[in-house]
Amino acid sequence: MASIRKRTWRTAKGESRTAWSVDFIDSSGTRQRRQFSTRREADDCRADIESQLRAGTFRPDADKVTVKEVAQVYIDHVTARSKRGERFTQHHLAVVEGHIWNYIAPDAGRQEKRKAKSRVISFTDGIGAVKLSQITARRVGDFRDRLRDAGVSVVTTRKILNSLHGVLEYAISRDLTAVNAAHGVKVIGRRDEGSKKIVPPAKEAMKALIDIADEDFRVKLIFAAATGVRAGELHALRWNHIDFDKGEVTIETRVDVYGDEDVAKTAAGMRTVPLGSHIVVMLKAWKLRTKFKKPTDLIFPNRRGTYISHDNMVKRRFNPLFDKLAEKHKEDSSVPAVIRFNWHGLRHFAVSCWIEAGLAPKTVQTFAGHSSLQVTMDRYGHLFKSDDHKRAMDAIAKGLIS
Numbered sequence: 001m002a003s004i005r006k007r008t009w010r011t012a013k014g015e016s017r018t019a020w021s022v023d024f025i026d027s028s029g030t031r032q033r034r035q036f037s038t039r040r041e042a043d044d045c046r047a048d049i050e051s052q053l054r055a056g057t058f059r060p061d062a063d064k065v066t067v068k069e070v071a072q073v074y075i076d077h078v079t080a081r082s083k084r085g086e087r088f089t090q091h092h093l094a095v096v097e098g099h100i101w102n103y104i105a106p107d108a109g110r111q112e113k114r115k116a117k118s119r120v121i122s123f124t125d126g127i128g129a130v131k132l133s134q135i136t137a138r139r140v141g142d143f144r145d146r147l148r149d150a151g152v153s154v155v156t157t158r159k160i161l162n163s164l165h166g167v168l169e170y171a172i173s174r175d176l177t178a179v180n181a182a183h184g185v186k187v188i189g190r191r192d193e194g195s196k197k198i199v200p201p202a203k204e205a206m207k208a209l210i211d212i213a214d215e216d217f218r219v220k221l222i223f224a225a226a227t228g229v230r231a232g233e234l235h236a237l238r239w240n241h242i243d244f245d246k247g248e249v250t251i252e253t254r255v256d257v258y259g260d261e262d263v264a265k266t267a268a269g270m271r272t273v274p275l276g277s278h279i280v281v282m283l284k285a286w287k288l289r290t291k292f293k294k295p296t297d298l299i300f301p302n303r304r305g306t307y308i309s310h311d312n313m314v315k316r317r318f319n320p321l322f323d324k325l326a327e328k329h330k331e332d333s334s335v336p337a338v339i340r341f342n343w344h345g346l347r348h349f350a351v352s353c354w355i356e357a358g359l360a361p362k363t364v365q366t367f368a369g370h371s372s373l374q375v376t377m378d379r380y381g382h383l384f385k386s387d388d389h390k391r392a393m394d395a396i397a398k399g400l401i402s
Contacts, residue, residue, distance in 0.1 A: 002046040004039070022046050034063070065176055067135065067167070068105035068128030074170045075100065091256035099163035103147060104128060123150050132177045140164070140185045154189035161185055198379045200352035201345045205338040212324050217317055219286045220300050221346065227273050228350030228368055230254065231310050231343055236261055240295040242283060247275045251369065259307050269369045314343055355383045 002024035009017055020042035022034040034049075036042040075097060081088040101107040102120050105128025125146045127139065140161070147157045165182040172180060201209075210221050224234055232254035241250045250272050255261045264270050275283070287293055292305050302308040319340075328335045347368075354364050361384060365376040377384075 002049050004042045004046055006039075007035075022049065024049055063131055063133045065132050065171075066128060067130050067132065070132065070171045070174075070176060071100045071105050071128070071167050073174075074167045077170060089256055089260045089262055090258040091260070095159075096163045096166065099160045100167070103152070103160050104164055104167070121151050123147065123152070125150070132171060135168070135177070135181045137181050137185060140182050144185060144187055148187075148189075154187055157187045161187065197382050198348050198352075200348040200383075201339075201341050204336050205341075206346075206349055208325055208336050208338055209321050212321055212328070213317075216286075216289070219282055222282060223279065224343075224346040225349050226276065226279050226353075228347045228354075229273070230347060230369075232256060233264070233269075233369075234300060235298070235307055235310060237299045238296055239287065239293065239299060242275075242299070244280055244284065247277065247280050248272050249275055255307050257310070261307075264369070266369075266371050268365075268371045271366060271369050273367050310343070318343055351380055352383055355380060 002022050005021050005023065007019050007021050011017060020036045020039050022036070022042050022045050024032055024046075026032050034042075034045050036045060075093075078088050078093055078096065082090055082093045098120065101110045103123050104126050106124050106126045108124075123146075127135070127143050130139065143164075144157060144161060147160060148154075152160070161182055165180060168177065168180040168182055171177045206225060210218055210225070213221055220234070223229075227249060229237070229249075229251060233251050236253040236255040237249070237251075241252070242248075243250070252264060252270050253261055254264055254269075283299075286299075292298060292301055297305060298307065300308060322338060322340045325335065325338045329337045351364060351368055354367060359367075361373060361376060361381075364380070365373050368376060370376045
């Protein structure tokens with residue numbers, strides 16, 4: 001067990017000094033000492049150390065290493081994993097680094113390098129200077145509350161805590177600490193901060209957008225609007241993913257903004273989506289026109305046959321379609337005024353069409369590649385309407401009024 005003793009000594013100048021020393025033997029049999037300026041601090045330390053020794057969770061280096069220091073080692077570790085291609089992509093690495101240096105252990109130097117239009121909220125009240133031995137669930141909870149008070153959204157706060165969880169798990173693997181204090185810390189926001197109900201583009205707007213596109217780009221628009229594939233999945237599709245006989249596409253890969261191709265994020269992301277006969281005919285015609293026809297060639301590549309830049313495609317080909325429609329509407333009022341939507345709106349459109357066609361919620365979840373049925377219902381549940389619902393409500397109202 002730990003003991004406390006008072007130490008008194010004189011400095012080189014002859015000044016008297018007093019401190020309280022906590023002495024103990026750790027689990028490895030090594031003598032340890034902690035020194036404090038007050039008896040109360042020493043008593044608190046003694047009680048904490050004895051509790052850790054009894055539970056077998058004492059780690060001597062936890063008093064020496066800060067969260068910032070272990071975070072840097074963790075970044076080095078995952079950077080090496082990313083270079084080896086061990087399911088830690090450059091994009092994931094960039095996100096984790098952002099969470100650490102913008103929030104967990106705010107670094108002013110790194111923050112100054114951010115673009116002026118960055119959506120990152122300025123935050124300085126992190127926990128980088130805190131020793132691992134002082135990281136508790138309460139301290140993590142307080143950190144969470146400071147993030148929310150600073151205006152960080154519920155979703156982003158959850159992601160930041162998830163990155164902190166990863167840092168502390170790594171610390172455990174290096175015997176720097178024994179407990180992950182971030183485990184189980186929840187982020188609960190207001191009711192209006194939950195998943196937003198999706199409002200898909202109108203059919204009239206989608207048709208107008210497709211009609212005004214050039215022949216080649218129209219193929220990509222129609223395919224995305226019919227299959228609901230995510231942008232990263234679309235750009236990674238190859239001809240061997242298409243089964244023309246069965247009329248279906250297999251989604252199993254994705255590519256990020258750095259051009260790194262990987263498997264789908266989740267098991268649910270690995271899926272097969274049926275293709276309508278018109279889509280099959282369209283793809284066959286597209287394959288005849290393109291010079292990239294090999295089974296392993298990308299279906300929608302750039303001019304060199306490699307991954308297309310999604311941002312460039314959106315800026316140069318997708319967004320200008322809305323400008324053209326706006327000009328045509330000015331000239332001819334019969335042309336619909338289309339409200340702008342982003343590329344992901346094509347996915348929302350596909351899902352809304354599946355629901356309108358009467359597909360079961362579980363089927364919609366499968367085709368969309370959602371990780372759970374709850375995700376599907378949270379986002380699209382309001383679109384699952386039918387005459388049965390109205391008839392049921394009419395019967396209830398009739399029974400109450402008659």
